[in-house]
Amino acid sequence: MNQIEIKSSKKTTNLSFVDNIDAVLSLISQSNQIIFVDKTLKTSTKALSDFLDERIEDVFLVDRAEENKNLSKAEEAYKFLTEKNINRDHEIVAIGGGALTDFAGFIAATFKRGIRLTLIPTSLLAQVDASIGGKTAINFGNVKNLVGSFYVPNNVVICSSFLKTLDQQEYLNGLAEVIKHAFITSDEEVDFIFNNIDKINQRDEALLNEIIKKSVKIKADIVINDFEEKGRRKFLNFGHTFGHGIESSNLVCPIFHGHAVIIGIMMAIKYSMHKKLLSEKKGLKAMDLISSFDFDFSEIKLNTNEIFQFMKSDKKNYNSLINLVLLKGFGEPMLYEENNPSELQNFIGDFVEEFRS
Structure with missing residues (x-):
């Protein structure tokens, strides 16, 4: 033990x-x-x-x-x-x-x-x-x-x-958070996931134990130094402001948390690119990694106005501004206060239209 x-x-x-x-x-x-x-x-x-x-x-x-x-x-x-x-x-x-x-x-x-x-x-x-x-x-x-x-x-x-005992979608539900931890930690962690896609999909037990320990250590190292989420711990919310908006708009017929979060991560990546914070090369690499796993989004409702309204009431917001975690690079998360809500709402609409096309 x-x-x-x-x-x-x-x-x-x-x-x-x-x-x-x-x-x-x-x-x-x-x-x-x-x-x-x-x-x-x-x-x-x-x-x-x-x-x-x-x-x-x-x-x-x-x-x-x-x-x-x-x-x-x-x-x-x-x-x-x-x-x-x-x-x-x-x-x-x-x-x-x-x-x-x-x-x-x-x-x-x-x-x-x-x-x-x-x-x-x-x-x-x-x-x-x-x-x-x-x-x-x-x-x-x-x-x-x-x-x-x-x-x-x-x-x-x-x-x-x-x-x-988990079915494949419930397994992927957790993998979303593993991917999140990699994105906010380093290029090396992202490459580790990339290099082991087949074994991850096969649920190789030795690799799975290693991944769990890696993710636990990443989160624990952050939490130890910022328990009440005053600073660096906020980076763990990468993808979650978008994701919770999606999840809250689907509470009548609940969906997997991780599936909402992985869509939220895709939105955060694309918004980081939209804001010229994240390079196209890194953004496309991140999207390629996510697409390597067979997330089933068929039951998820995406309604632009509902997602945006729930994001406006997110508990992480401050000074009446929607607070997001965006990426400048792998291992380079940043806090971003959105002072142009109409731009964000239009982005969500464009994303939803593209996602469902």
Whole structure:
């Protein structure tokens, strides 16, 4: 078992990489733990199913986590914890993808002003992004992640064996964040992805473990020095202002977060080129890399006005200006305050028309 410590001003997170699901379960056998688990995951492996059946009185099931990541489900969770007489000596263990870890983290942060939290991310998205950095949130109204807090988990346990159960689009859902990390880090990281496209598509286990560790380290190194997102951590939002606009406009029929983000990354790349910040050579290389993976966008609705309106209400905005992360080069992200909203709206319209053509 490999371990990494992620230290912040709040607390230290112990991050463990384990080889198999049995090793995961051996770490969560304490009687003072309440287990939040994605309902679809409960029967994904016999070992996990048997374990949860034995602890069924301590299990809070969340069905369709993204759709139920809301105040109504939060109230249900608070009621469950209250009836179980849960106090600060207890711990929430969250087993699931990014939406589930977001939700469980929010509950842990707010119930009795904070109880212990262990995250066991089971999707690639959660392993490389959602479980690292202490962001928790629920959706409110039609806006994704509008209500939330920063709350550091005590432990994160990563096991790539969970990824074997993912279908291809859910796997690509997480790969979007891996690609994002490469774009904002260096030419070398981008070339590493380029040189391993076939193995990534084949889910080569050794390579996948290396990619997960690389992404975790990239994000952890940023978060350690800027936990509350006052500076450099904002670069992790590359593609996300556009992406959250897309995702929020599709909340009625939820789509993969990573698919919205990868479209958002394409938009950010093209807008960086439009603003003469990013060279055509680098921009086309970035687009070629993305097109090497078979993202299915067929179910995603792209409505220019809706995307733009949601971007205007994005929580990252400042001084009534839409805040974007753009690229000057690989490993050269920059913060950009858009003071010409009509130009941005026209760009979105042109992008949507081209994307659907």
